[in-house]
Amino acid sequence: MALVLEDTGAGPAVTAGNTQRRRRSPTEESPAVKWTLIAIALLFLALVLFLPLVAVFVEALRGGAAAYARAIGDPDALSAIRLTLTVAAIAVPVNLVFGLAAAWAVAKFEFKGKTLLTTLIDLPFSVSPVIAGLVFILLFGSQGYLYPLVQATGVPIVFALPGIVLATVFVTLPFVARELIPLMQEQGTGDEEAAISLGASGWRTFFFVTLPNVKWALLYGVLLCNARAMGEFGAVAVISGKIRGETNTMPLHVEILYNEYAFSAAFAVATLLAGLALVTLCLKTFLEWRYAGDIKASRGGH
Secondary structure (H helix, E strand, C coil), X not given: CHHHHCCCCCXXXXXXXXXXXXCCCCCCCCHHHHHHHHHHHHHHHHHHHHHHHHHHHHHHCCCCHHHHHHHHHCHHHHHHHHHHHHHHHHHHHHHHHHHHHHHHHHHHCCCCCHXXXXXXXXXXXXXXXHHHHHHHHHHHCCXXXXXXXXXXXXXXXXXXXXXXHHHHHHHHCHHHHHHHHHHHHHHCCHHHHXXXXXXXXXXXXXXXXXXXXXXXXXXXXXXXXXXXXXXXXXHHHHHHCCCCCCCCCHHHHHHHHHHCCCHHHHHHHHHHHHHHHHHHHHHHHHHHHHCHHHHHHHCCCC
C-alpha cells in the first residue's frame, strides 16, 4: 500500500503527458504527417485540375493569337456564345426565384409533403442529364404527350431556345435551394416572428429580414447555378438537336469542332468556358475573403 501512495515525482508527469496526448487536436499532427497530406493534396490538384487547365490554354494558343481570334470571332462560335449567355440569363433567375420560395417553405413552415418536396429538389442530382433531355423530347416532341399544346401556342420547344432553357433549368434546379435550406433551418424563425409581432407584413418580413440573413448563401447558389448552366452538355445536347449556328451552346460547339479535328478552334472556345469558371471561382473567393465577418455573422458565428 505504501508503494501505491508513494510519490516518485514521475507519476504526475507521465499522467499529464498521457492526458496531453489524448487531448491533442486532430489538426496538431506531426510535421511529417502534415506535409505529407499537403503534398498529396497538391499533387492531386496538379494532375486533375491545373495540368488539364494549362493544357487547354496551351493548345488554344498553339496556332498563334491570330488563329485564336479567328476561332472566337467565327459566326458559329459567336452564335454559341450568345445562346449560352442567353440560356444562363433566363435559367439562373428562374432558379433563383424557385430556390428562394422552396427554401423558405421547407425551412420556415411545417406542412404535409415537406419531405417529398425536399426529395424532388434533389432529384436532378440523381437523374442523368441525358435522361432529362429525353424526358422533354418525350413531352414536347412531335410524338410527345404535350405536343398538341406546342401546336396550339406555336412556340417550338424541341430543337429551340425554350427547350434548351427547360433542360438547363432542370439540371440546375437544386443549386440555389440547396445553399439556402441548411442556413435557413439553422437560423430558425425567431427573426421573422419578431418582425411580424412588431407589425411587419409577410412580404416586408421577407425582404427586410429573411433575405438579408441569407444573401451570401443566395449569392453562392447563384454563382454555382450560373457556372453549371453555362457548362451543361448532356441535357442540352439531346434537346437542342445540335443545329450549328442556331441551337449550339458553347460546350456543344466545342464538341463539334473537336470531332471535325479543328483542335485549335475547339480549345479556343473551351478557354472561354474555362475562363468563365475561373471568374466564378475568383469572385466566390474574393467575396468570402472580403465579407468573411458578415458571412460568419449570417451563419450564427459558427
